[in-house]
Amino acid sequence: MKLLTIFLLLSFTSFSLLTVAFNAIFLRETEKIKNEHNLYIPSYLERLGKINLTLTFLIFLTLLLLSIMNLL
Amino acid sequence: MENLKLNTLPEEKILLIQRKSFNILLPSIFAVFFFFAISIILAYFIFLVFFSSLILFISAVLTSTSLTLTFLIKQVTDWYFQVYVVTSKRIAEISTAPLFSHKINGVLLDQVRCTEIDVEINGTINQILDIGKISLTFDRPTHQEEFIINGIKNPSKVGAYIQDLIEKVSTGDNKVKSSKLQWFTDRTSKRPRLIEIFPKERVSLLQ
Numbered sequence: 019m020k021l022l023t024i025f026l027l028l029s030f031t032s033f034s035l036l037t038v039a040f041n042a043i044f045l046r047e048t049e050k051i052k053n054e055h056n057l058y059i060p061s062y063l064e065r066l067g068k069i070n071l072t073l074t075f076l077i078f079l080t081l082l083l084l085s086i087m088n089l090l
Numbered sequence: 091m092e093n094l095k096l097n098t099l100p101e102e103k104i105l106l107i108q109r110k111s112f113n114i115l116l117p118s119i120f121a122v123f124f125f126f127a128i129s130i131i132l133a134y135f136i137f138l139v140f141f142s143s144l145i146l147f148i149s150a151v152l153t154s155t156s157l158t159l160t161f162l163i164k165q166v167t168d169w170y171f172q173v174y175v176v177t178s179k180r181i182a183e184i185s186t187a188p189l190f191s192h193k194i195n196g197v198l199l200d201q202v203r204c205t206e207i208d209v210e211i212n213g214t215i216n217q218i219l220d221i222g223k224i225s226l227t228f229d230r231p232t233h234q235e236e237f238i239i240n241g242i243k244n245p246s247k248v249g250a251y252i253q254d255l256i257e258k259v260s261t262g263d264n265k266v267k268s269s270k271l272q273w274f275t276d277r278t279s280k281r282p283r284l285i286e287i288f289p290k291e292r293v294s295l296l297q
Contacts, residue, residue: 023143030149037156041163047188048167063170070163077156081149088145 027085034078041071105255106176108248110241111221115169122161129154174239176252179259181226181237197237199259203229207256209249224249226256 133150171186182196211222222245226237
């Protein structure tokens with residue numbers, strides 16, 4: 019049971035890390051479109067993207083902490 | 091007008107920038123929230139009821155929240171980056187999904203002859219919200235060469251506007267009368283007058 023819990027926690031953590039990576043690349047790509055294709059991006063959309071990245075990163079940190087606590 | 095910077099041709103003026111109606115986005119937003127709710131319920135039964143593990147339940151909820159937020163942002167960004175632009179020289183669709191696709195589909199109005207402008211509003215909800223599509227068919231033997239403006243608000247008005255514009259470009263006349271889509275009346279205009287032509291049959295004539 020303990021092993022299964024650790025395995026599931028690590029799976030969730032890696033999944034969350036993938037989400038963080040996706041969000042970071044997505045944000046960078048949006049910025050690139052803004053500069054390269056000369057498209058206007060409203061500030062609320064940029065802010066939403068940054069808030070989302072911060073939140074997903076915090077979620078990842080929480081999951082990492084939970085996994086470490088469970089491992090020890 | 092939308093604050094959108096575009097690289098235009100010399101003497102080209104941006105006349106209309108139309109984005110898909112925000113209501114088009116609502117079903118996918120509801121779907122994301124629906125899957126979020128399902129995942130929470132599943133996590134509750136699997137991790138709390140079956141495994142009796144609060145940590146696993148919290149982890150599952152956090153992961154699912156993270157995914158939901160990401161999907162929501164992606165949906166809104168994709169919606170925002172799809173615009174239809176009508177200028178004095180062309181009609182273009184600019185569609186960009188960051189990380190996935192980038193498409194610019196344009197038609198130079200002085201290079202083609204438009205044979206059909208079809209306006210379609212399908213479904214009860216679309217009728218209520220006045221959302222539909224405009225299909226522009228150009229002079230090709232088949233209907234392959236179509237430019238479709240999908241999911242926009244007030245399709246009848248926009249269709250009439252585009253027809254006027256195409257007529258102006260093709261005739262070179264700047265004084266073309268407005269709104270020539272005869273088979274559509276503005277929803278705010280007067281109701282059709284009903285007259286009796288044959289006994290027991292009623293025919294409606296547009297005023």
